[in-house]
Amino acid sequence: LVGGLSAEQRDLPTPCADWTVRDLTNHLVNGSEQMAVMARGGEPDWSSLSDHHDNPASDLRQAADEIVAAFDEGTEAPEGMIASELAAHTWDLATALGRDTGELDPALAETGHEFMSASLTDDRRGDSFKPEQAAPDGANAYERIAAFAGRKVVG
Numbered sequence: 001l002v003g004g005l006s007a008e009q010r011d012l013p014t015p016c017a018d019w020t021v022r023d024l025t026n027h028l029v030n031g032s033e034q035m036a037v038m039a040r041g042g043e044p045d046w047s048s049l050s051d052h053h054d055n056p057a058s059d060l061r062q063a064a065d066e067i068v069a070a071f072d073e074g075t076e077a078p079e080g081m082i083a084s085e086l087a088a089h090t091w092d093l094a095t096a097l098g099r100d101t102g103e104l105d106p107a108l109a110e111t112g113h114e115f116m117s118a119s120l121t122d123d124r125r126g127d128s129f130k131p132e133q134a135a136p137d138g139a140n141a142y143e144r145i146a147a148f149a150g151r152k153v154v155g
Helices: 020-037 056-072 077-095 106-119 141-148
Strands: none
Touching: 020 106, 056 077, 077 106, 077 141, 106 141
16 A cells, blocks of 8 residues: 555545554554564664655565564564554554555454454543444454444544
């Protein structure tokens, strides 16, 4: 999804309040870079905010490769946390672009949803997550995690 972005699409709104596609892709890349640090056993700096407007797909791929390499080497980083962040925001991006998530590999979203549903209680939602919404009948894995994260998913 990130690799196919056009310059015009980067200013589109997303389901994330006050975020454009550019803001969302920056969040995805910055978050993935910090998750790679965490997966390597380092201390992530969640406040690190770089603008990845030149090569968001390449930057995201590099961070993802580092995360995968850390898992291949036996990291103890929470796979489900990483999967939930990436899956929920994949739905956000696909929705902003008018794309269907049904064509994406559901394993990421299923792993993320399992983690999120076990750890994101109502009292831990804070400002980042709205109350869980009902997923439509026949919702795919990305739609289910988005609804759990408080996004309004229409079928």
